[in-house]
Amino acid sequence: MFNRLLIAAVMATSLTGAAMAQTDMACDQAGMTKLETDVNSITDATKKEMATKELAMAKEAMAAKDTAKCKTHMDNAMKGKDAM
Secondary structure (H helix, E strand, O other), X not given: OHHHHHXXXXXXXXXXXXXXXXXXXXXXXXXXXXXXXXXXXXXXXXXXXXXXXXXXXXXXXXXXXXXXXXXXXXXXXXXXXXXX
16 A cells, blocks of 8 residues: 555656646747756766757757747756756
8 A cells, every 4th residue: 555655656746847847948048048058067978969959959949939849859958967
């Protein structure tokens, strides 16, 4: 019983965190500038390369006014910044 509650709590926390992270980002120039600064601060070369590609795709989506796609790519770029 306790294991089920613990698993449910962990799953709810992880899903809530991902949803909140995506809603906090704004697909606008200020958001892109902050994200670009964050991406440039990544020291791991592999993560930085992935984040840079996601940043470029987010910029393309922003130019196309595709907010959902833009936020998804911004979120993916931020994942490169996090310790995995």
